[in-house]
Amino acid sequence: MRTRLLAVLVTLALAVVAAFAVPLLSATADQRTQQLVISRSSDVDRFVVLAQQAVDSGDATALNADARQYSSLYSEGVLIVDAQRQPLVETGGLTSSDPEARTVIEATLRNEPEAPVERIRPWSDTPVLFARPVGTGTRVSGVVLLRASVTAAASDVAAAWSAIAAGAMVVAALFVLLAVLLSRWMVRPLVELETGVLAVAGGRRAQVPERSGPRELRSLAASVNRMSDAVVESANQQQRLVADTSHQLRNPMAALRLRLDLLGTEVENRPAYEATVAEVERLERILDGLLALATAESTATRLAARADDEPADLAAVVAERVDAWRLSADEAGATLVPCAGHTEPLLVRTPESELAQILDVLLDNAVHHAGQGATITAAWESASDSVTLIVTDDGPGLPPEDLARATERFWRAGGDGAPRGTGLGLAIAREQTRARGGVLELRAVEPHGLQVRITLPAAVTQ
Structure with a gap:
């Protein structure tokens, strides 16, 4: 639960940080792009004035000198042509033969609107062309073209984005830390409550701290x-x-x-x-x-039914109780089959005394109700987390409608006139089995007989 809550809080925190950071990154790039546009547009407008003066006077000497000085200072090309597309000034590697330059010149001579400058990003490296017509709207006498480098602007954007990203990461880290503390504050009491409830269910006293959490x-x-x-x-x-x-x-x-x-x-x-x-x-x-x-x-x-009782070896208890009941079985005319030998203990989470009591109930029922000539076997099956005790006889057994009632209090096979028994044995065995987290089950045996299965939790071996 804490992981899911933390994932939700962290996701929301990162979404909030991104909601502020992404628009801020865009605004920073737009601002630097606008600064470049304003700066270079001002330079182009100045060259337009100088070019108009040169066209009017017929002397482009001052214009050439100014353009070359500009190119030397900013490492940007300047191209100025007259109305016949003849170059008046070519500096910084920008010439009238450049295909892109010719396209822009033709569009400017036709007074077409200038394309907007794309937003500059840290990885932008393509120069931007700024163009202005020389003259009035009705009479164009030339074009001023300036090829501006975006390297410096891209570096400025990269620096600004780095600062924003660093700040966003710091804020995100603070949000994550806050989410961790908040989730711990909220979930820890739930974990303690779960532990306490499981302790009560498992037979242990529980005292949950009451001083933390909401x-x-x-x-x-x-x-x-x-x-x-x-x-x-x-x-x-x-x-x-x-x-x-x-x-x-x-x-x-x-x-x-x-x-x-x-x-x-x-x-x-x-x-x-x-x-x-x-x-x-x-x-x-x-x-x-x-x-x-x-x-x-x-x-x-009761809380004394804890899981930390001393485990018992089921195979050893079965062998001991079968040996103890063999004489009673002989007197009743039944055969109690000896248990097969075992090499490894079959440990169950049940005290030896209780396990012996449960087995005594099963053997007592089998010996006194299976009848003369019956064969009684006591065996077991082991699984990864449980061990099943199985007592089987080939006596008359019980009809299907009586199997479900056999563990009821005071119920006896044959009705109230049965010669022996109190009708409490299987009820006692069922409660003792349930107290240890086990299950008692009765099954019919073909062609006749009864099988009682006691499944108990296996003890964890160290």
Whole structure:
């Protein structure tokens, strides 16, 4: 943005400088051209008077002497002819045989208007012919022709243009400097605001400076800081709520479980007692799931979810958790395929503990819902900026209409009468994945089965 703003300001500044400099250059050249015309026209008029006197007296001696002195002084040719085109004076290399001179003489004898002198520029070098008729408008007795050099005038124009160009460059440089300072003053607060907003979005506290830039941007910076403080306070309150809820609910549940255990030896109706214990265990699982989900959602919004956490080796975590779940898979009648060996770490921007929790949810679902005889595989795919964890089973899978609902809270395959599960596992995994900038995706496997894909940002290796 700063580059675009600077380009606009510099373009406008250069346009303003050019709008003043170009007319000034033209005016300077016109002024010097006019000075040359006035000076040489005066000289020609003087020679016209002398030529008329010579024609009247029949003696051109004084005229010749004056013309030669002029040519010697200014290095410019003078040609004076009579009405019969016969030369009376030829000096400075200008003769009546010159084609251009003859053309001008003929036009002057016919009283044709003299062509205007072209504007003199620094590169002009063509001499200019000045011509005047000798005599009156009704009786022309000769022509005075003067070939004026434009070298001195061109040098004067070049010097004037150089001074104007130097001044224009100085002014342009000042304008550019002003544009740089102005763009920095305007854009720097925007960059700081962008950095602050990205910091809040990325899970970091932001404090944008409020003492620079236009008043509107300073006000916006103050609003961003207040928003950051509000987000921090909201996240802290949510964390405290999770902690308080955990404490307040776990204690009564633990006391209830303890009383049931103490009554276990005295209860005669064992089926009712065992059903009560199973219901308490189910409530404990639901409570644990709710607390885990609340913690995951808090992590997704709180500022503690930073990108600078210690990265984890996904391949190593997969190998460790697959080994831990192999016995449970055997008990459920499923086959958990060992992971292939890896030579290089697959680092992801997720702490090892959270990655293990996510993988436990996926393996738990696969082990207990794929059914007997199912094969469960855990693998991964790596890209330039991400790593994908893939858990696949060839169990019954889910119908297409259930794939989109599987990550909803309390949703369980088979309806409310499902024998096991709280319906919170995939919801927890989804929130933990989202907290780390990842994506959880469910896919159907042909001819049957389910595949869960967790794509996480790859950690940058130093």
